[in-house]
Amino acid sequence: MSAYNVLDAPLGSLVRYFDGAPKPPARFIKKLAAWERRNGVGRLVRKEPARERPTYTSPPCFTLHEGNFASGAVILVTVMRTHSVDSDLSFEIVERPAIGMVRVLQQLGDNSELLHLAQDRGAAELWLAKAGYSSARLEEVTADEVGADVVEGRAAA
Numbered sequence: 589m590s591a592y593n594v595l596d597a598p599l600g601s602l603v604r605y606f607d608g609a610p611k612p613p614a615r616f617i618k619k620l621a622a623w624e625r626r627n628g629v630g631r632l633v634r635k636e637p638a639r640e641r642p643t644y645t646s647p648p649c650f651t652l653h654e655g656n657f658a659s660g661a662v663i664l665v666t667v668m669r670t671h672s673v674d675s676d677l678s679f680e681i682v683e684r685p686a687i688g689m690v691r692v693l694q695q696l697g698d699n700s701e702l703l704h705l706a707q708d709r710g711a712a713e714l715w716l717a718k719a720g721y722s723s724a725r726l727e728e729v730t731a732d733e734v735g736a737d738v739v740e741g742r743a744a745a
Contacts, residue, residue, distance in 0.1 A: 589680050591673040594632065594650050598733055599693070600685035600705040601632045603652055605677045626677060630654040630669060633702040648673045653702075685729040692716055694724045 594603055607626040612619040630652025639646045649672045657665040671677065685691070685705060690712035692704040703724060706712035712726050 589678060591650075591671060591675050591677070591679050592648075594671075594679050594681070595635055595648055595673065597632055597681050598685060598729070599632055599635070599700065599702045600689065600691055600729070601681050602629060602683040603632050604629045604680045604682050605652070605671065605675075606680075607677055628652075628654055628669075629682065631702070631705065633668070634670075634696070634699060636699055646672075651701075687729055687731050689729045691727045691729065692719075692721070692724050693727055694721060 594601075597603070605626075605628060607623075609623060609626070611627070612623055614620060632650060633653045634651040636649050636651075638648050649670050651668050651670045654667040654669060656663045656667070671679075688708060690706045690709050691702055692706065692712050692715060693700040694703050695701075703719070703721060704712065704715050706715055709726065709728065716724055716726070
């Protein structure tokens with residue numbers, strides 16, 4: 589699947605990216621690390637359109653949240669990867685947010701960034717109260733959004 593299809597997926601979708609190469613054995617540490625940089629899974633948290641500047645044009649891109657490294661209850665490092673639609677990798681939508689889930693979004697310029705995906709509004713409000721984002725908003729995943737994906741043939745595999 590092309591990277592362009594990821595731009596059509598709703599925020600909160602789980603996306604797998606891969607290069608088609610077989611996974612090397614664990615004893616080849618450097619080869620395995622290189623393979624893991626080109627093969628993984630992440631949650632779609634941001635989509636950005638193409639940008640045109642006088643000296644530079646950037647293609648559309650999207651950002652995947654791959655995980656957090658924490659010590660106790662404190663997140664130390666957040667791993668995010670941004671992919672351009674020009675990427676030579678293949679992409680697959682593994683899972684879309686279910687109806688009734690609630691996205692916690694923050695506005696970044698003209699685009700929204702997913703901060704958290706909660707099971708319901710109560711869980712989203714609780715997370716928002718603990719996290720302390722002042723400019724975040726809640727957005728529920730609707731049946732219309734999920735239905736549009738099925739009608740247009742973009743249902744997850």
